[in-house]
Amino acid sequence: MSEEFNMTMRKFLKQVGVTSQQAIEDAMRTAGPDATNGKSFAAKVVLRIEGLDLEHIVEGKIAGRE
Numbered sequence: 001m002s003e004e005f006n007m008t009m010r011k012f013l014k015q016v017g018v019t020s021q022q023a024i025e026d027a028m029r030t031a032g033p034d035a036t037n038g039k040s041f042a043a044k045v046v047l048r049i050e051g052l053d054l055e056h057i058v059e060g061k062i063a064g065r066e
Contacts, residue, residue, distance in 0.1 A: 024043075037065050040061045041062045
């Protein structure tokens with residue numbers, strides 16, 4: 001793969017990671033400690049790339065604050 005491909009992919013994935021973390025933190029703050037403390041939340045990310053017929057799903061859990 002080309003260097004340009006690697007750089008654009010890494011930039012996209014970094015943006016996804018940073019903005020997703022911010023969104024999760026904001027949602028946890030908005031929900032408040034009573035709604036999040038000691039709880040676990042199912043999370044799912046769906047990545048689609050049009051033109052490549054790609055759909056990649058990642059599922060996991062995120063622990064609330066304790």
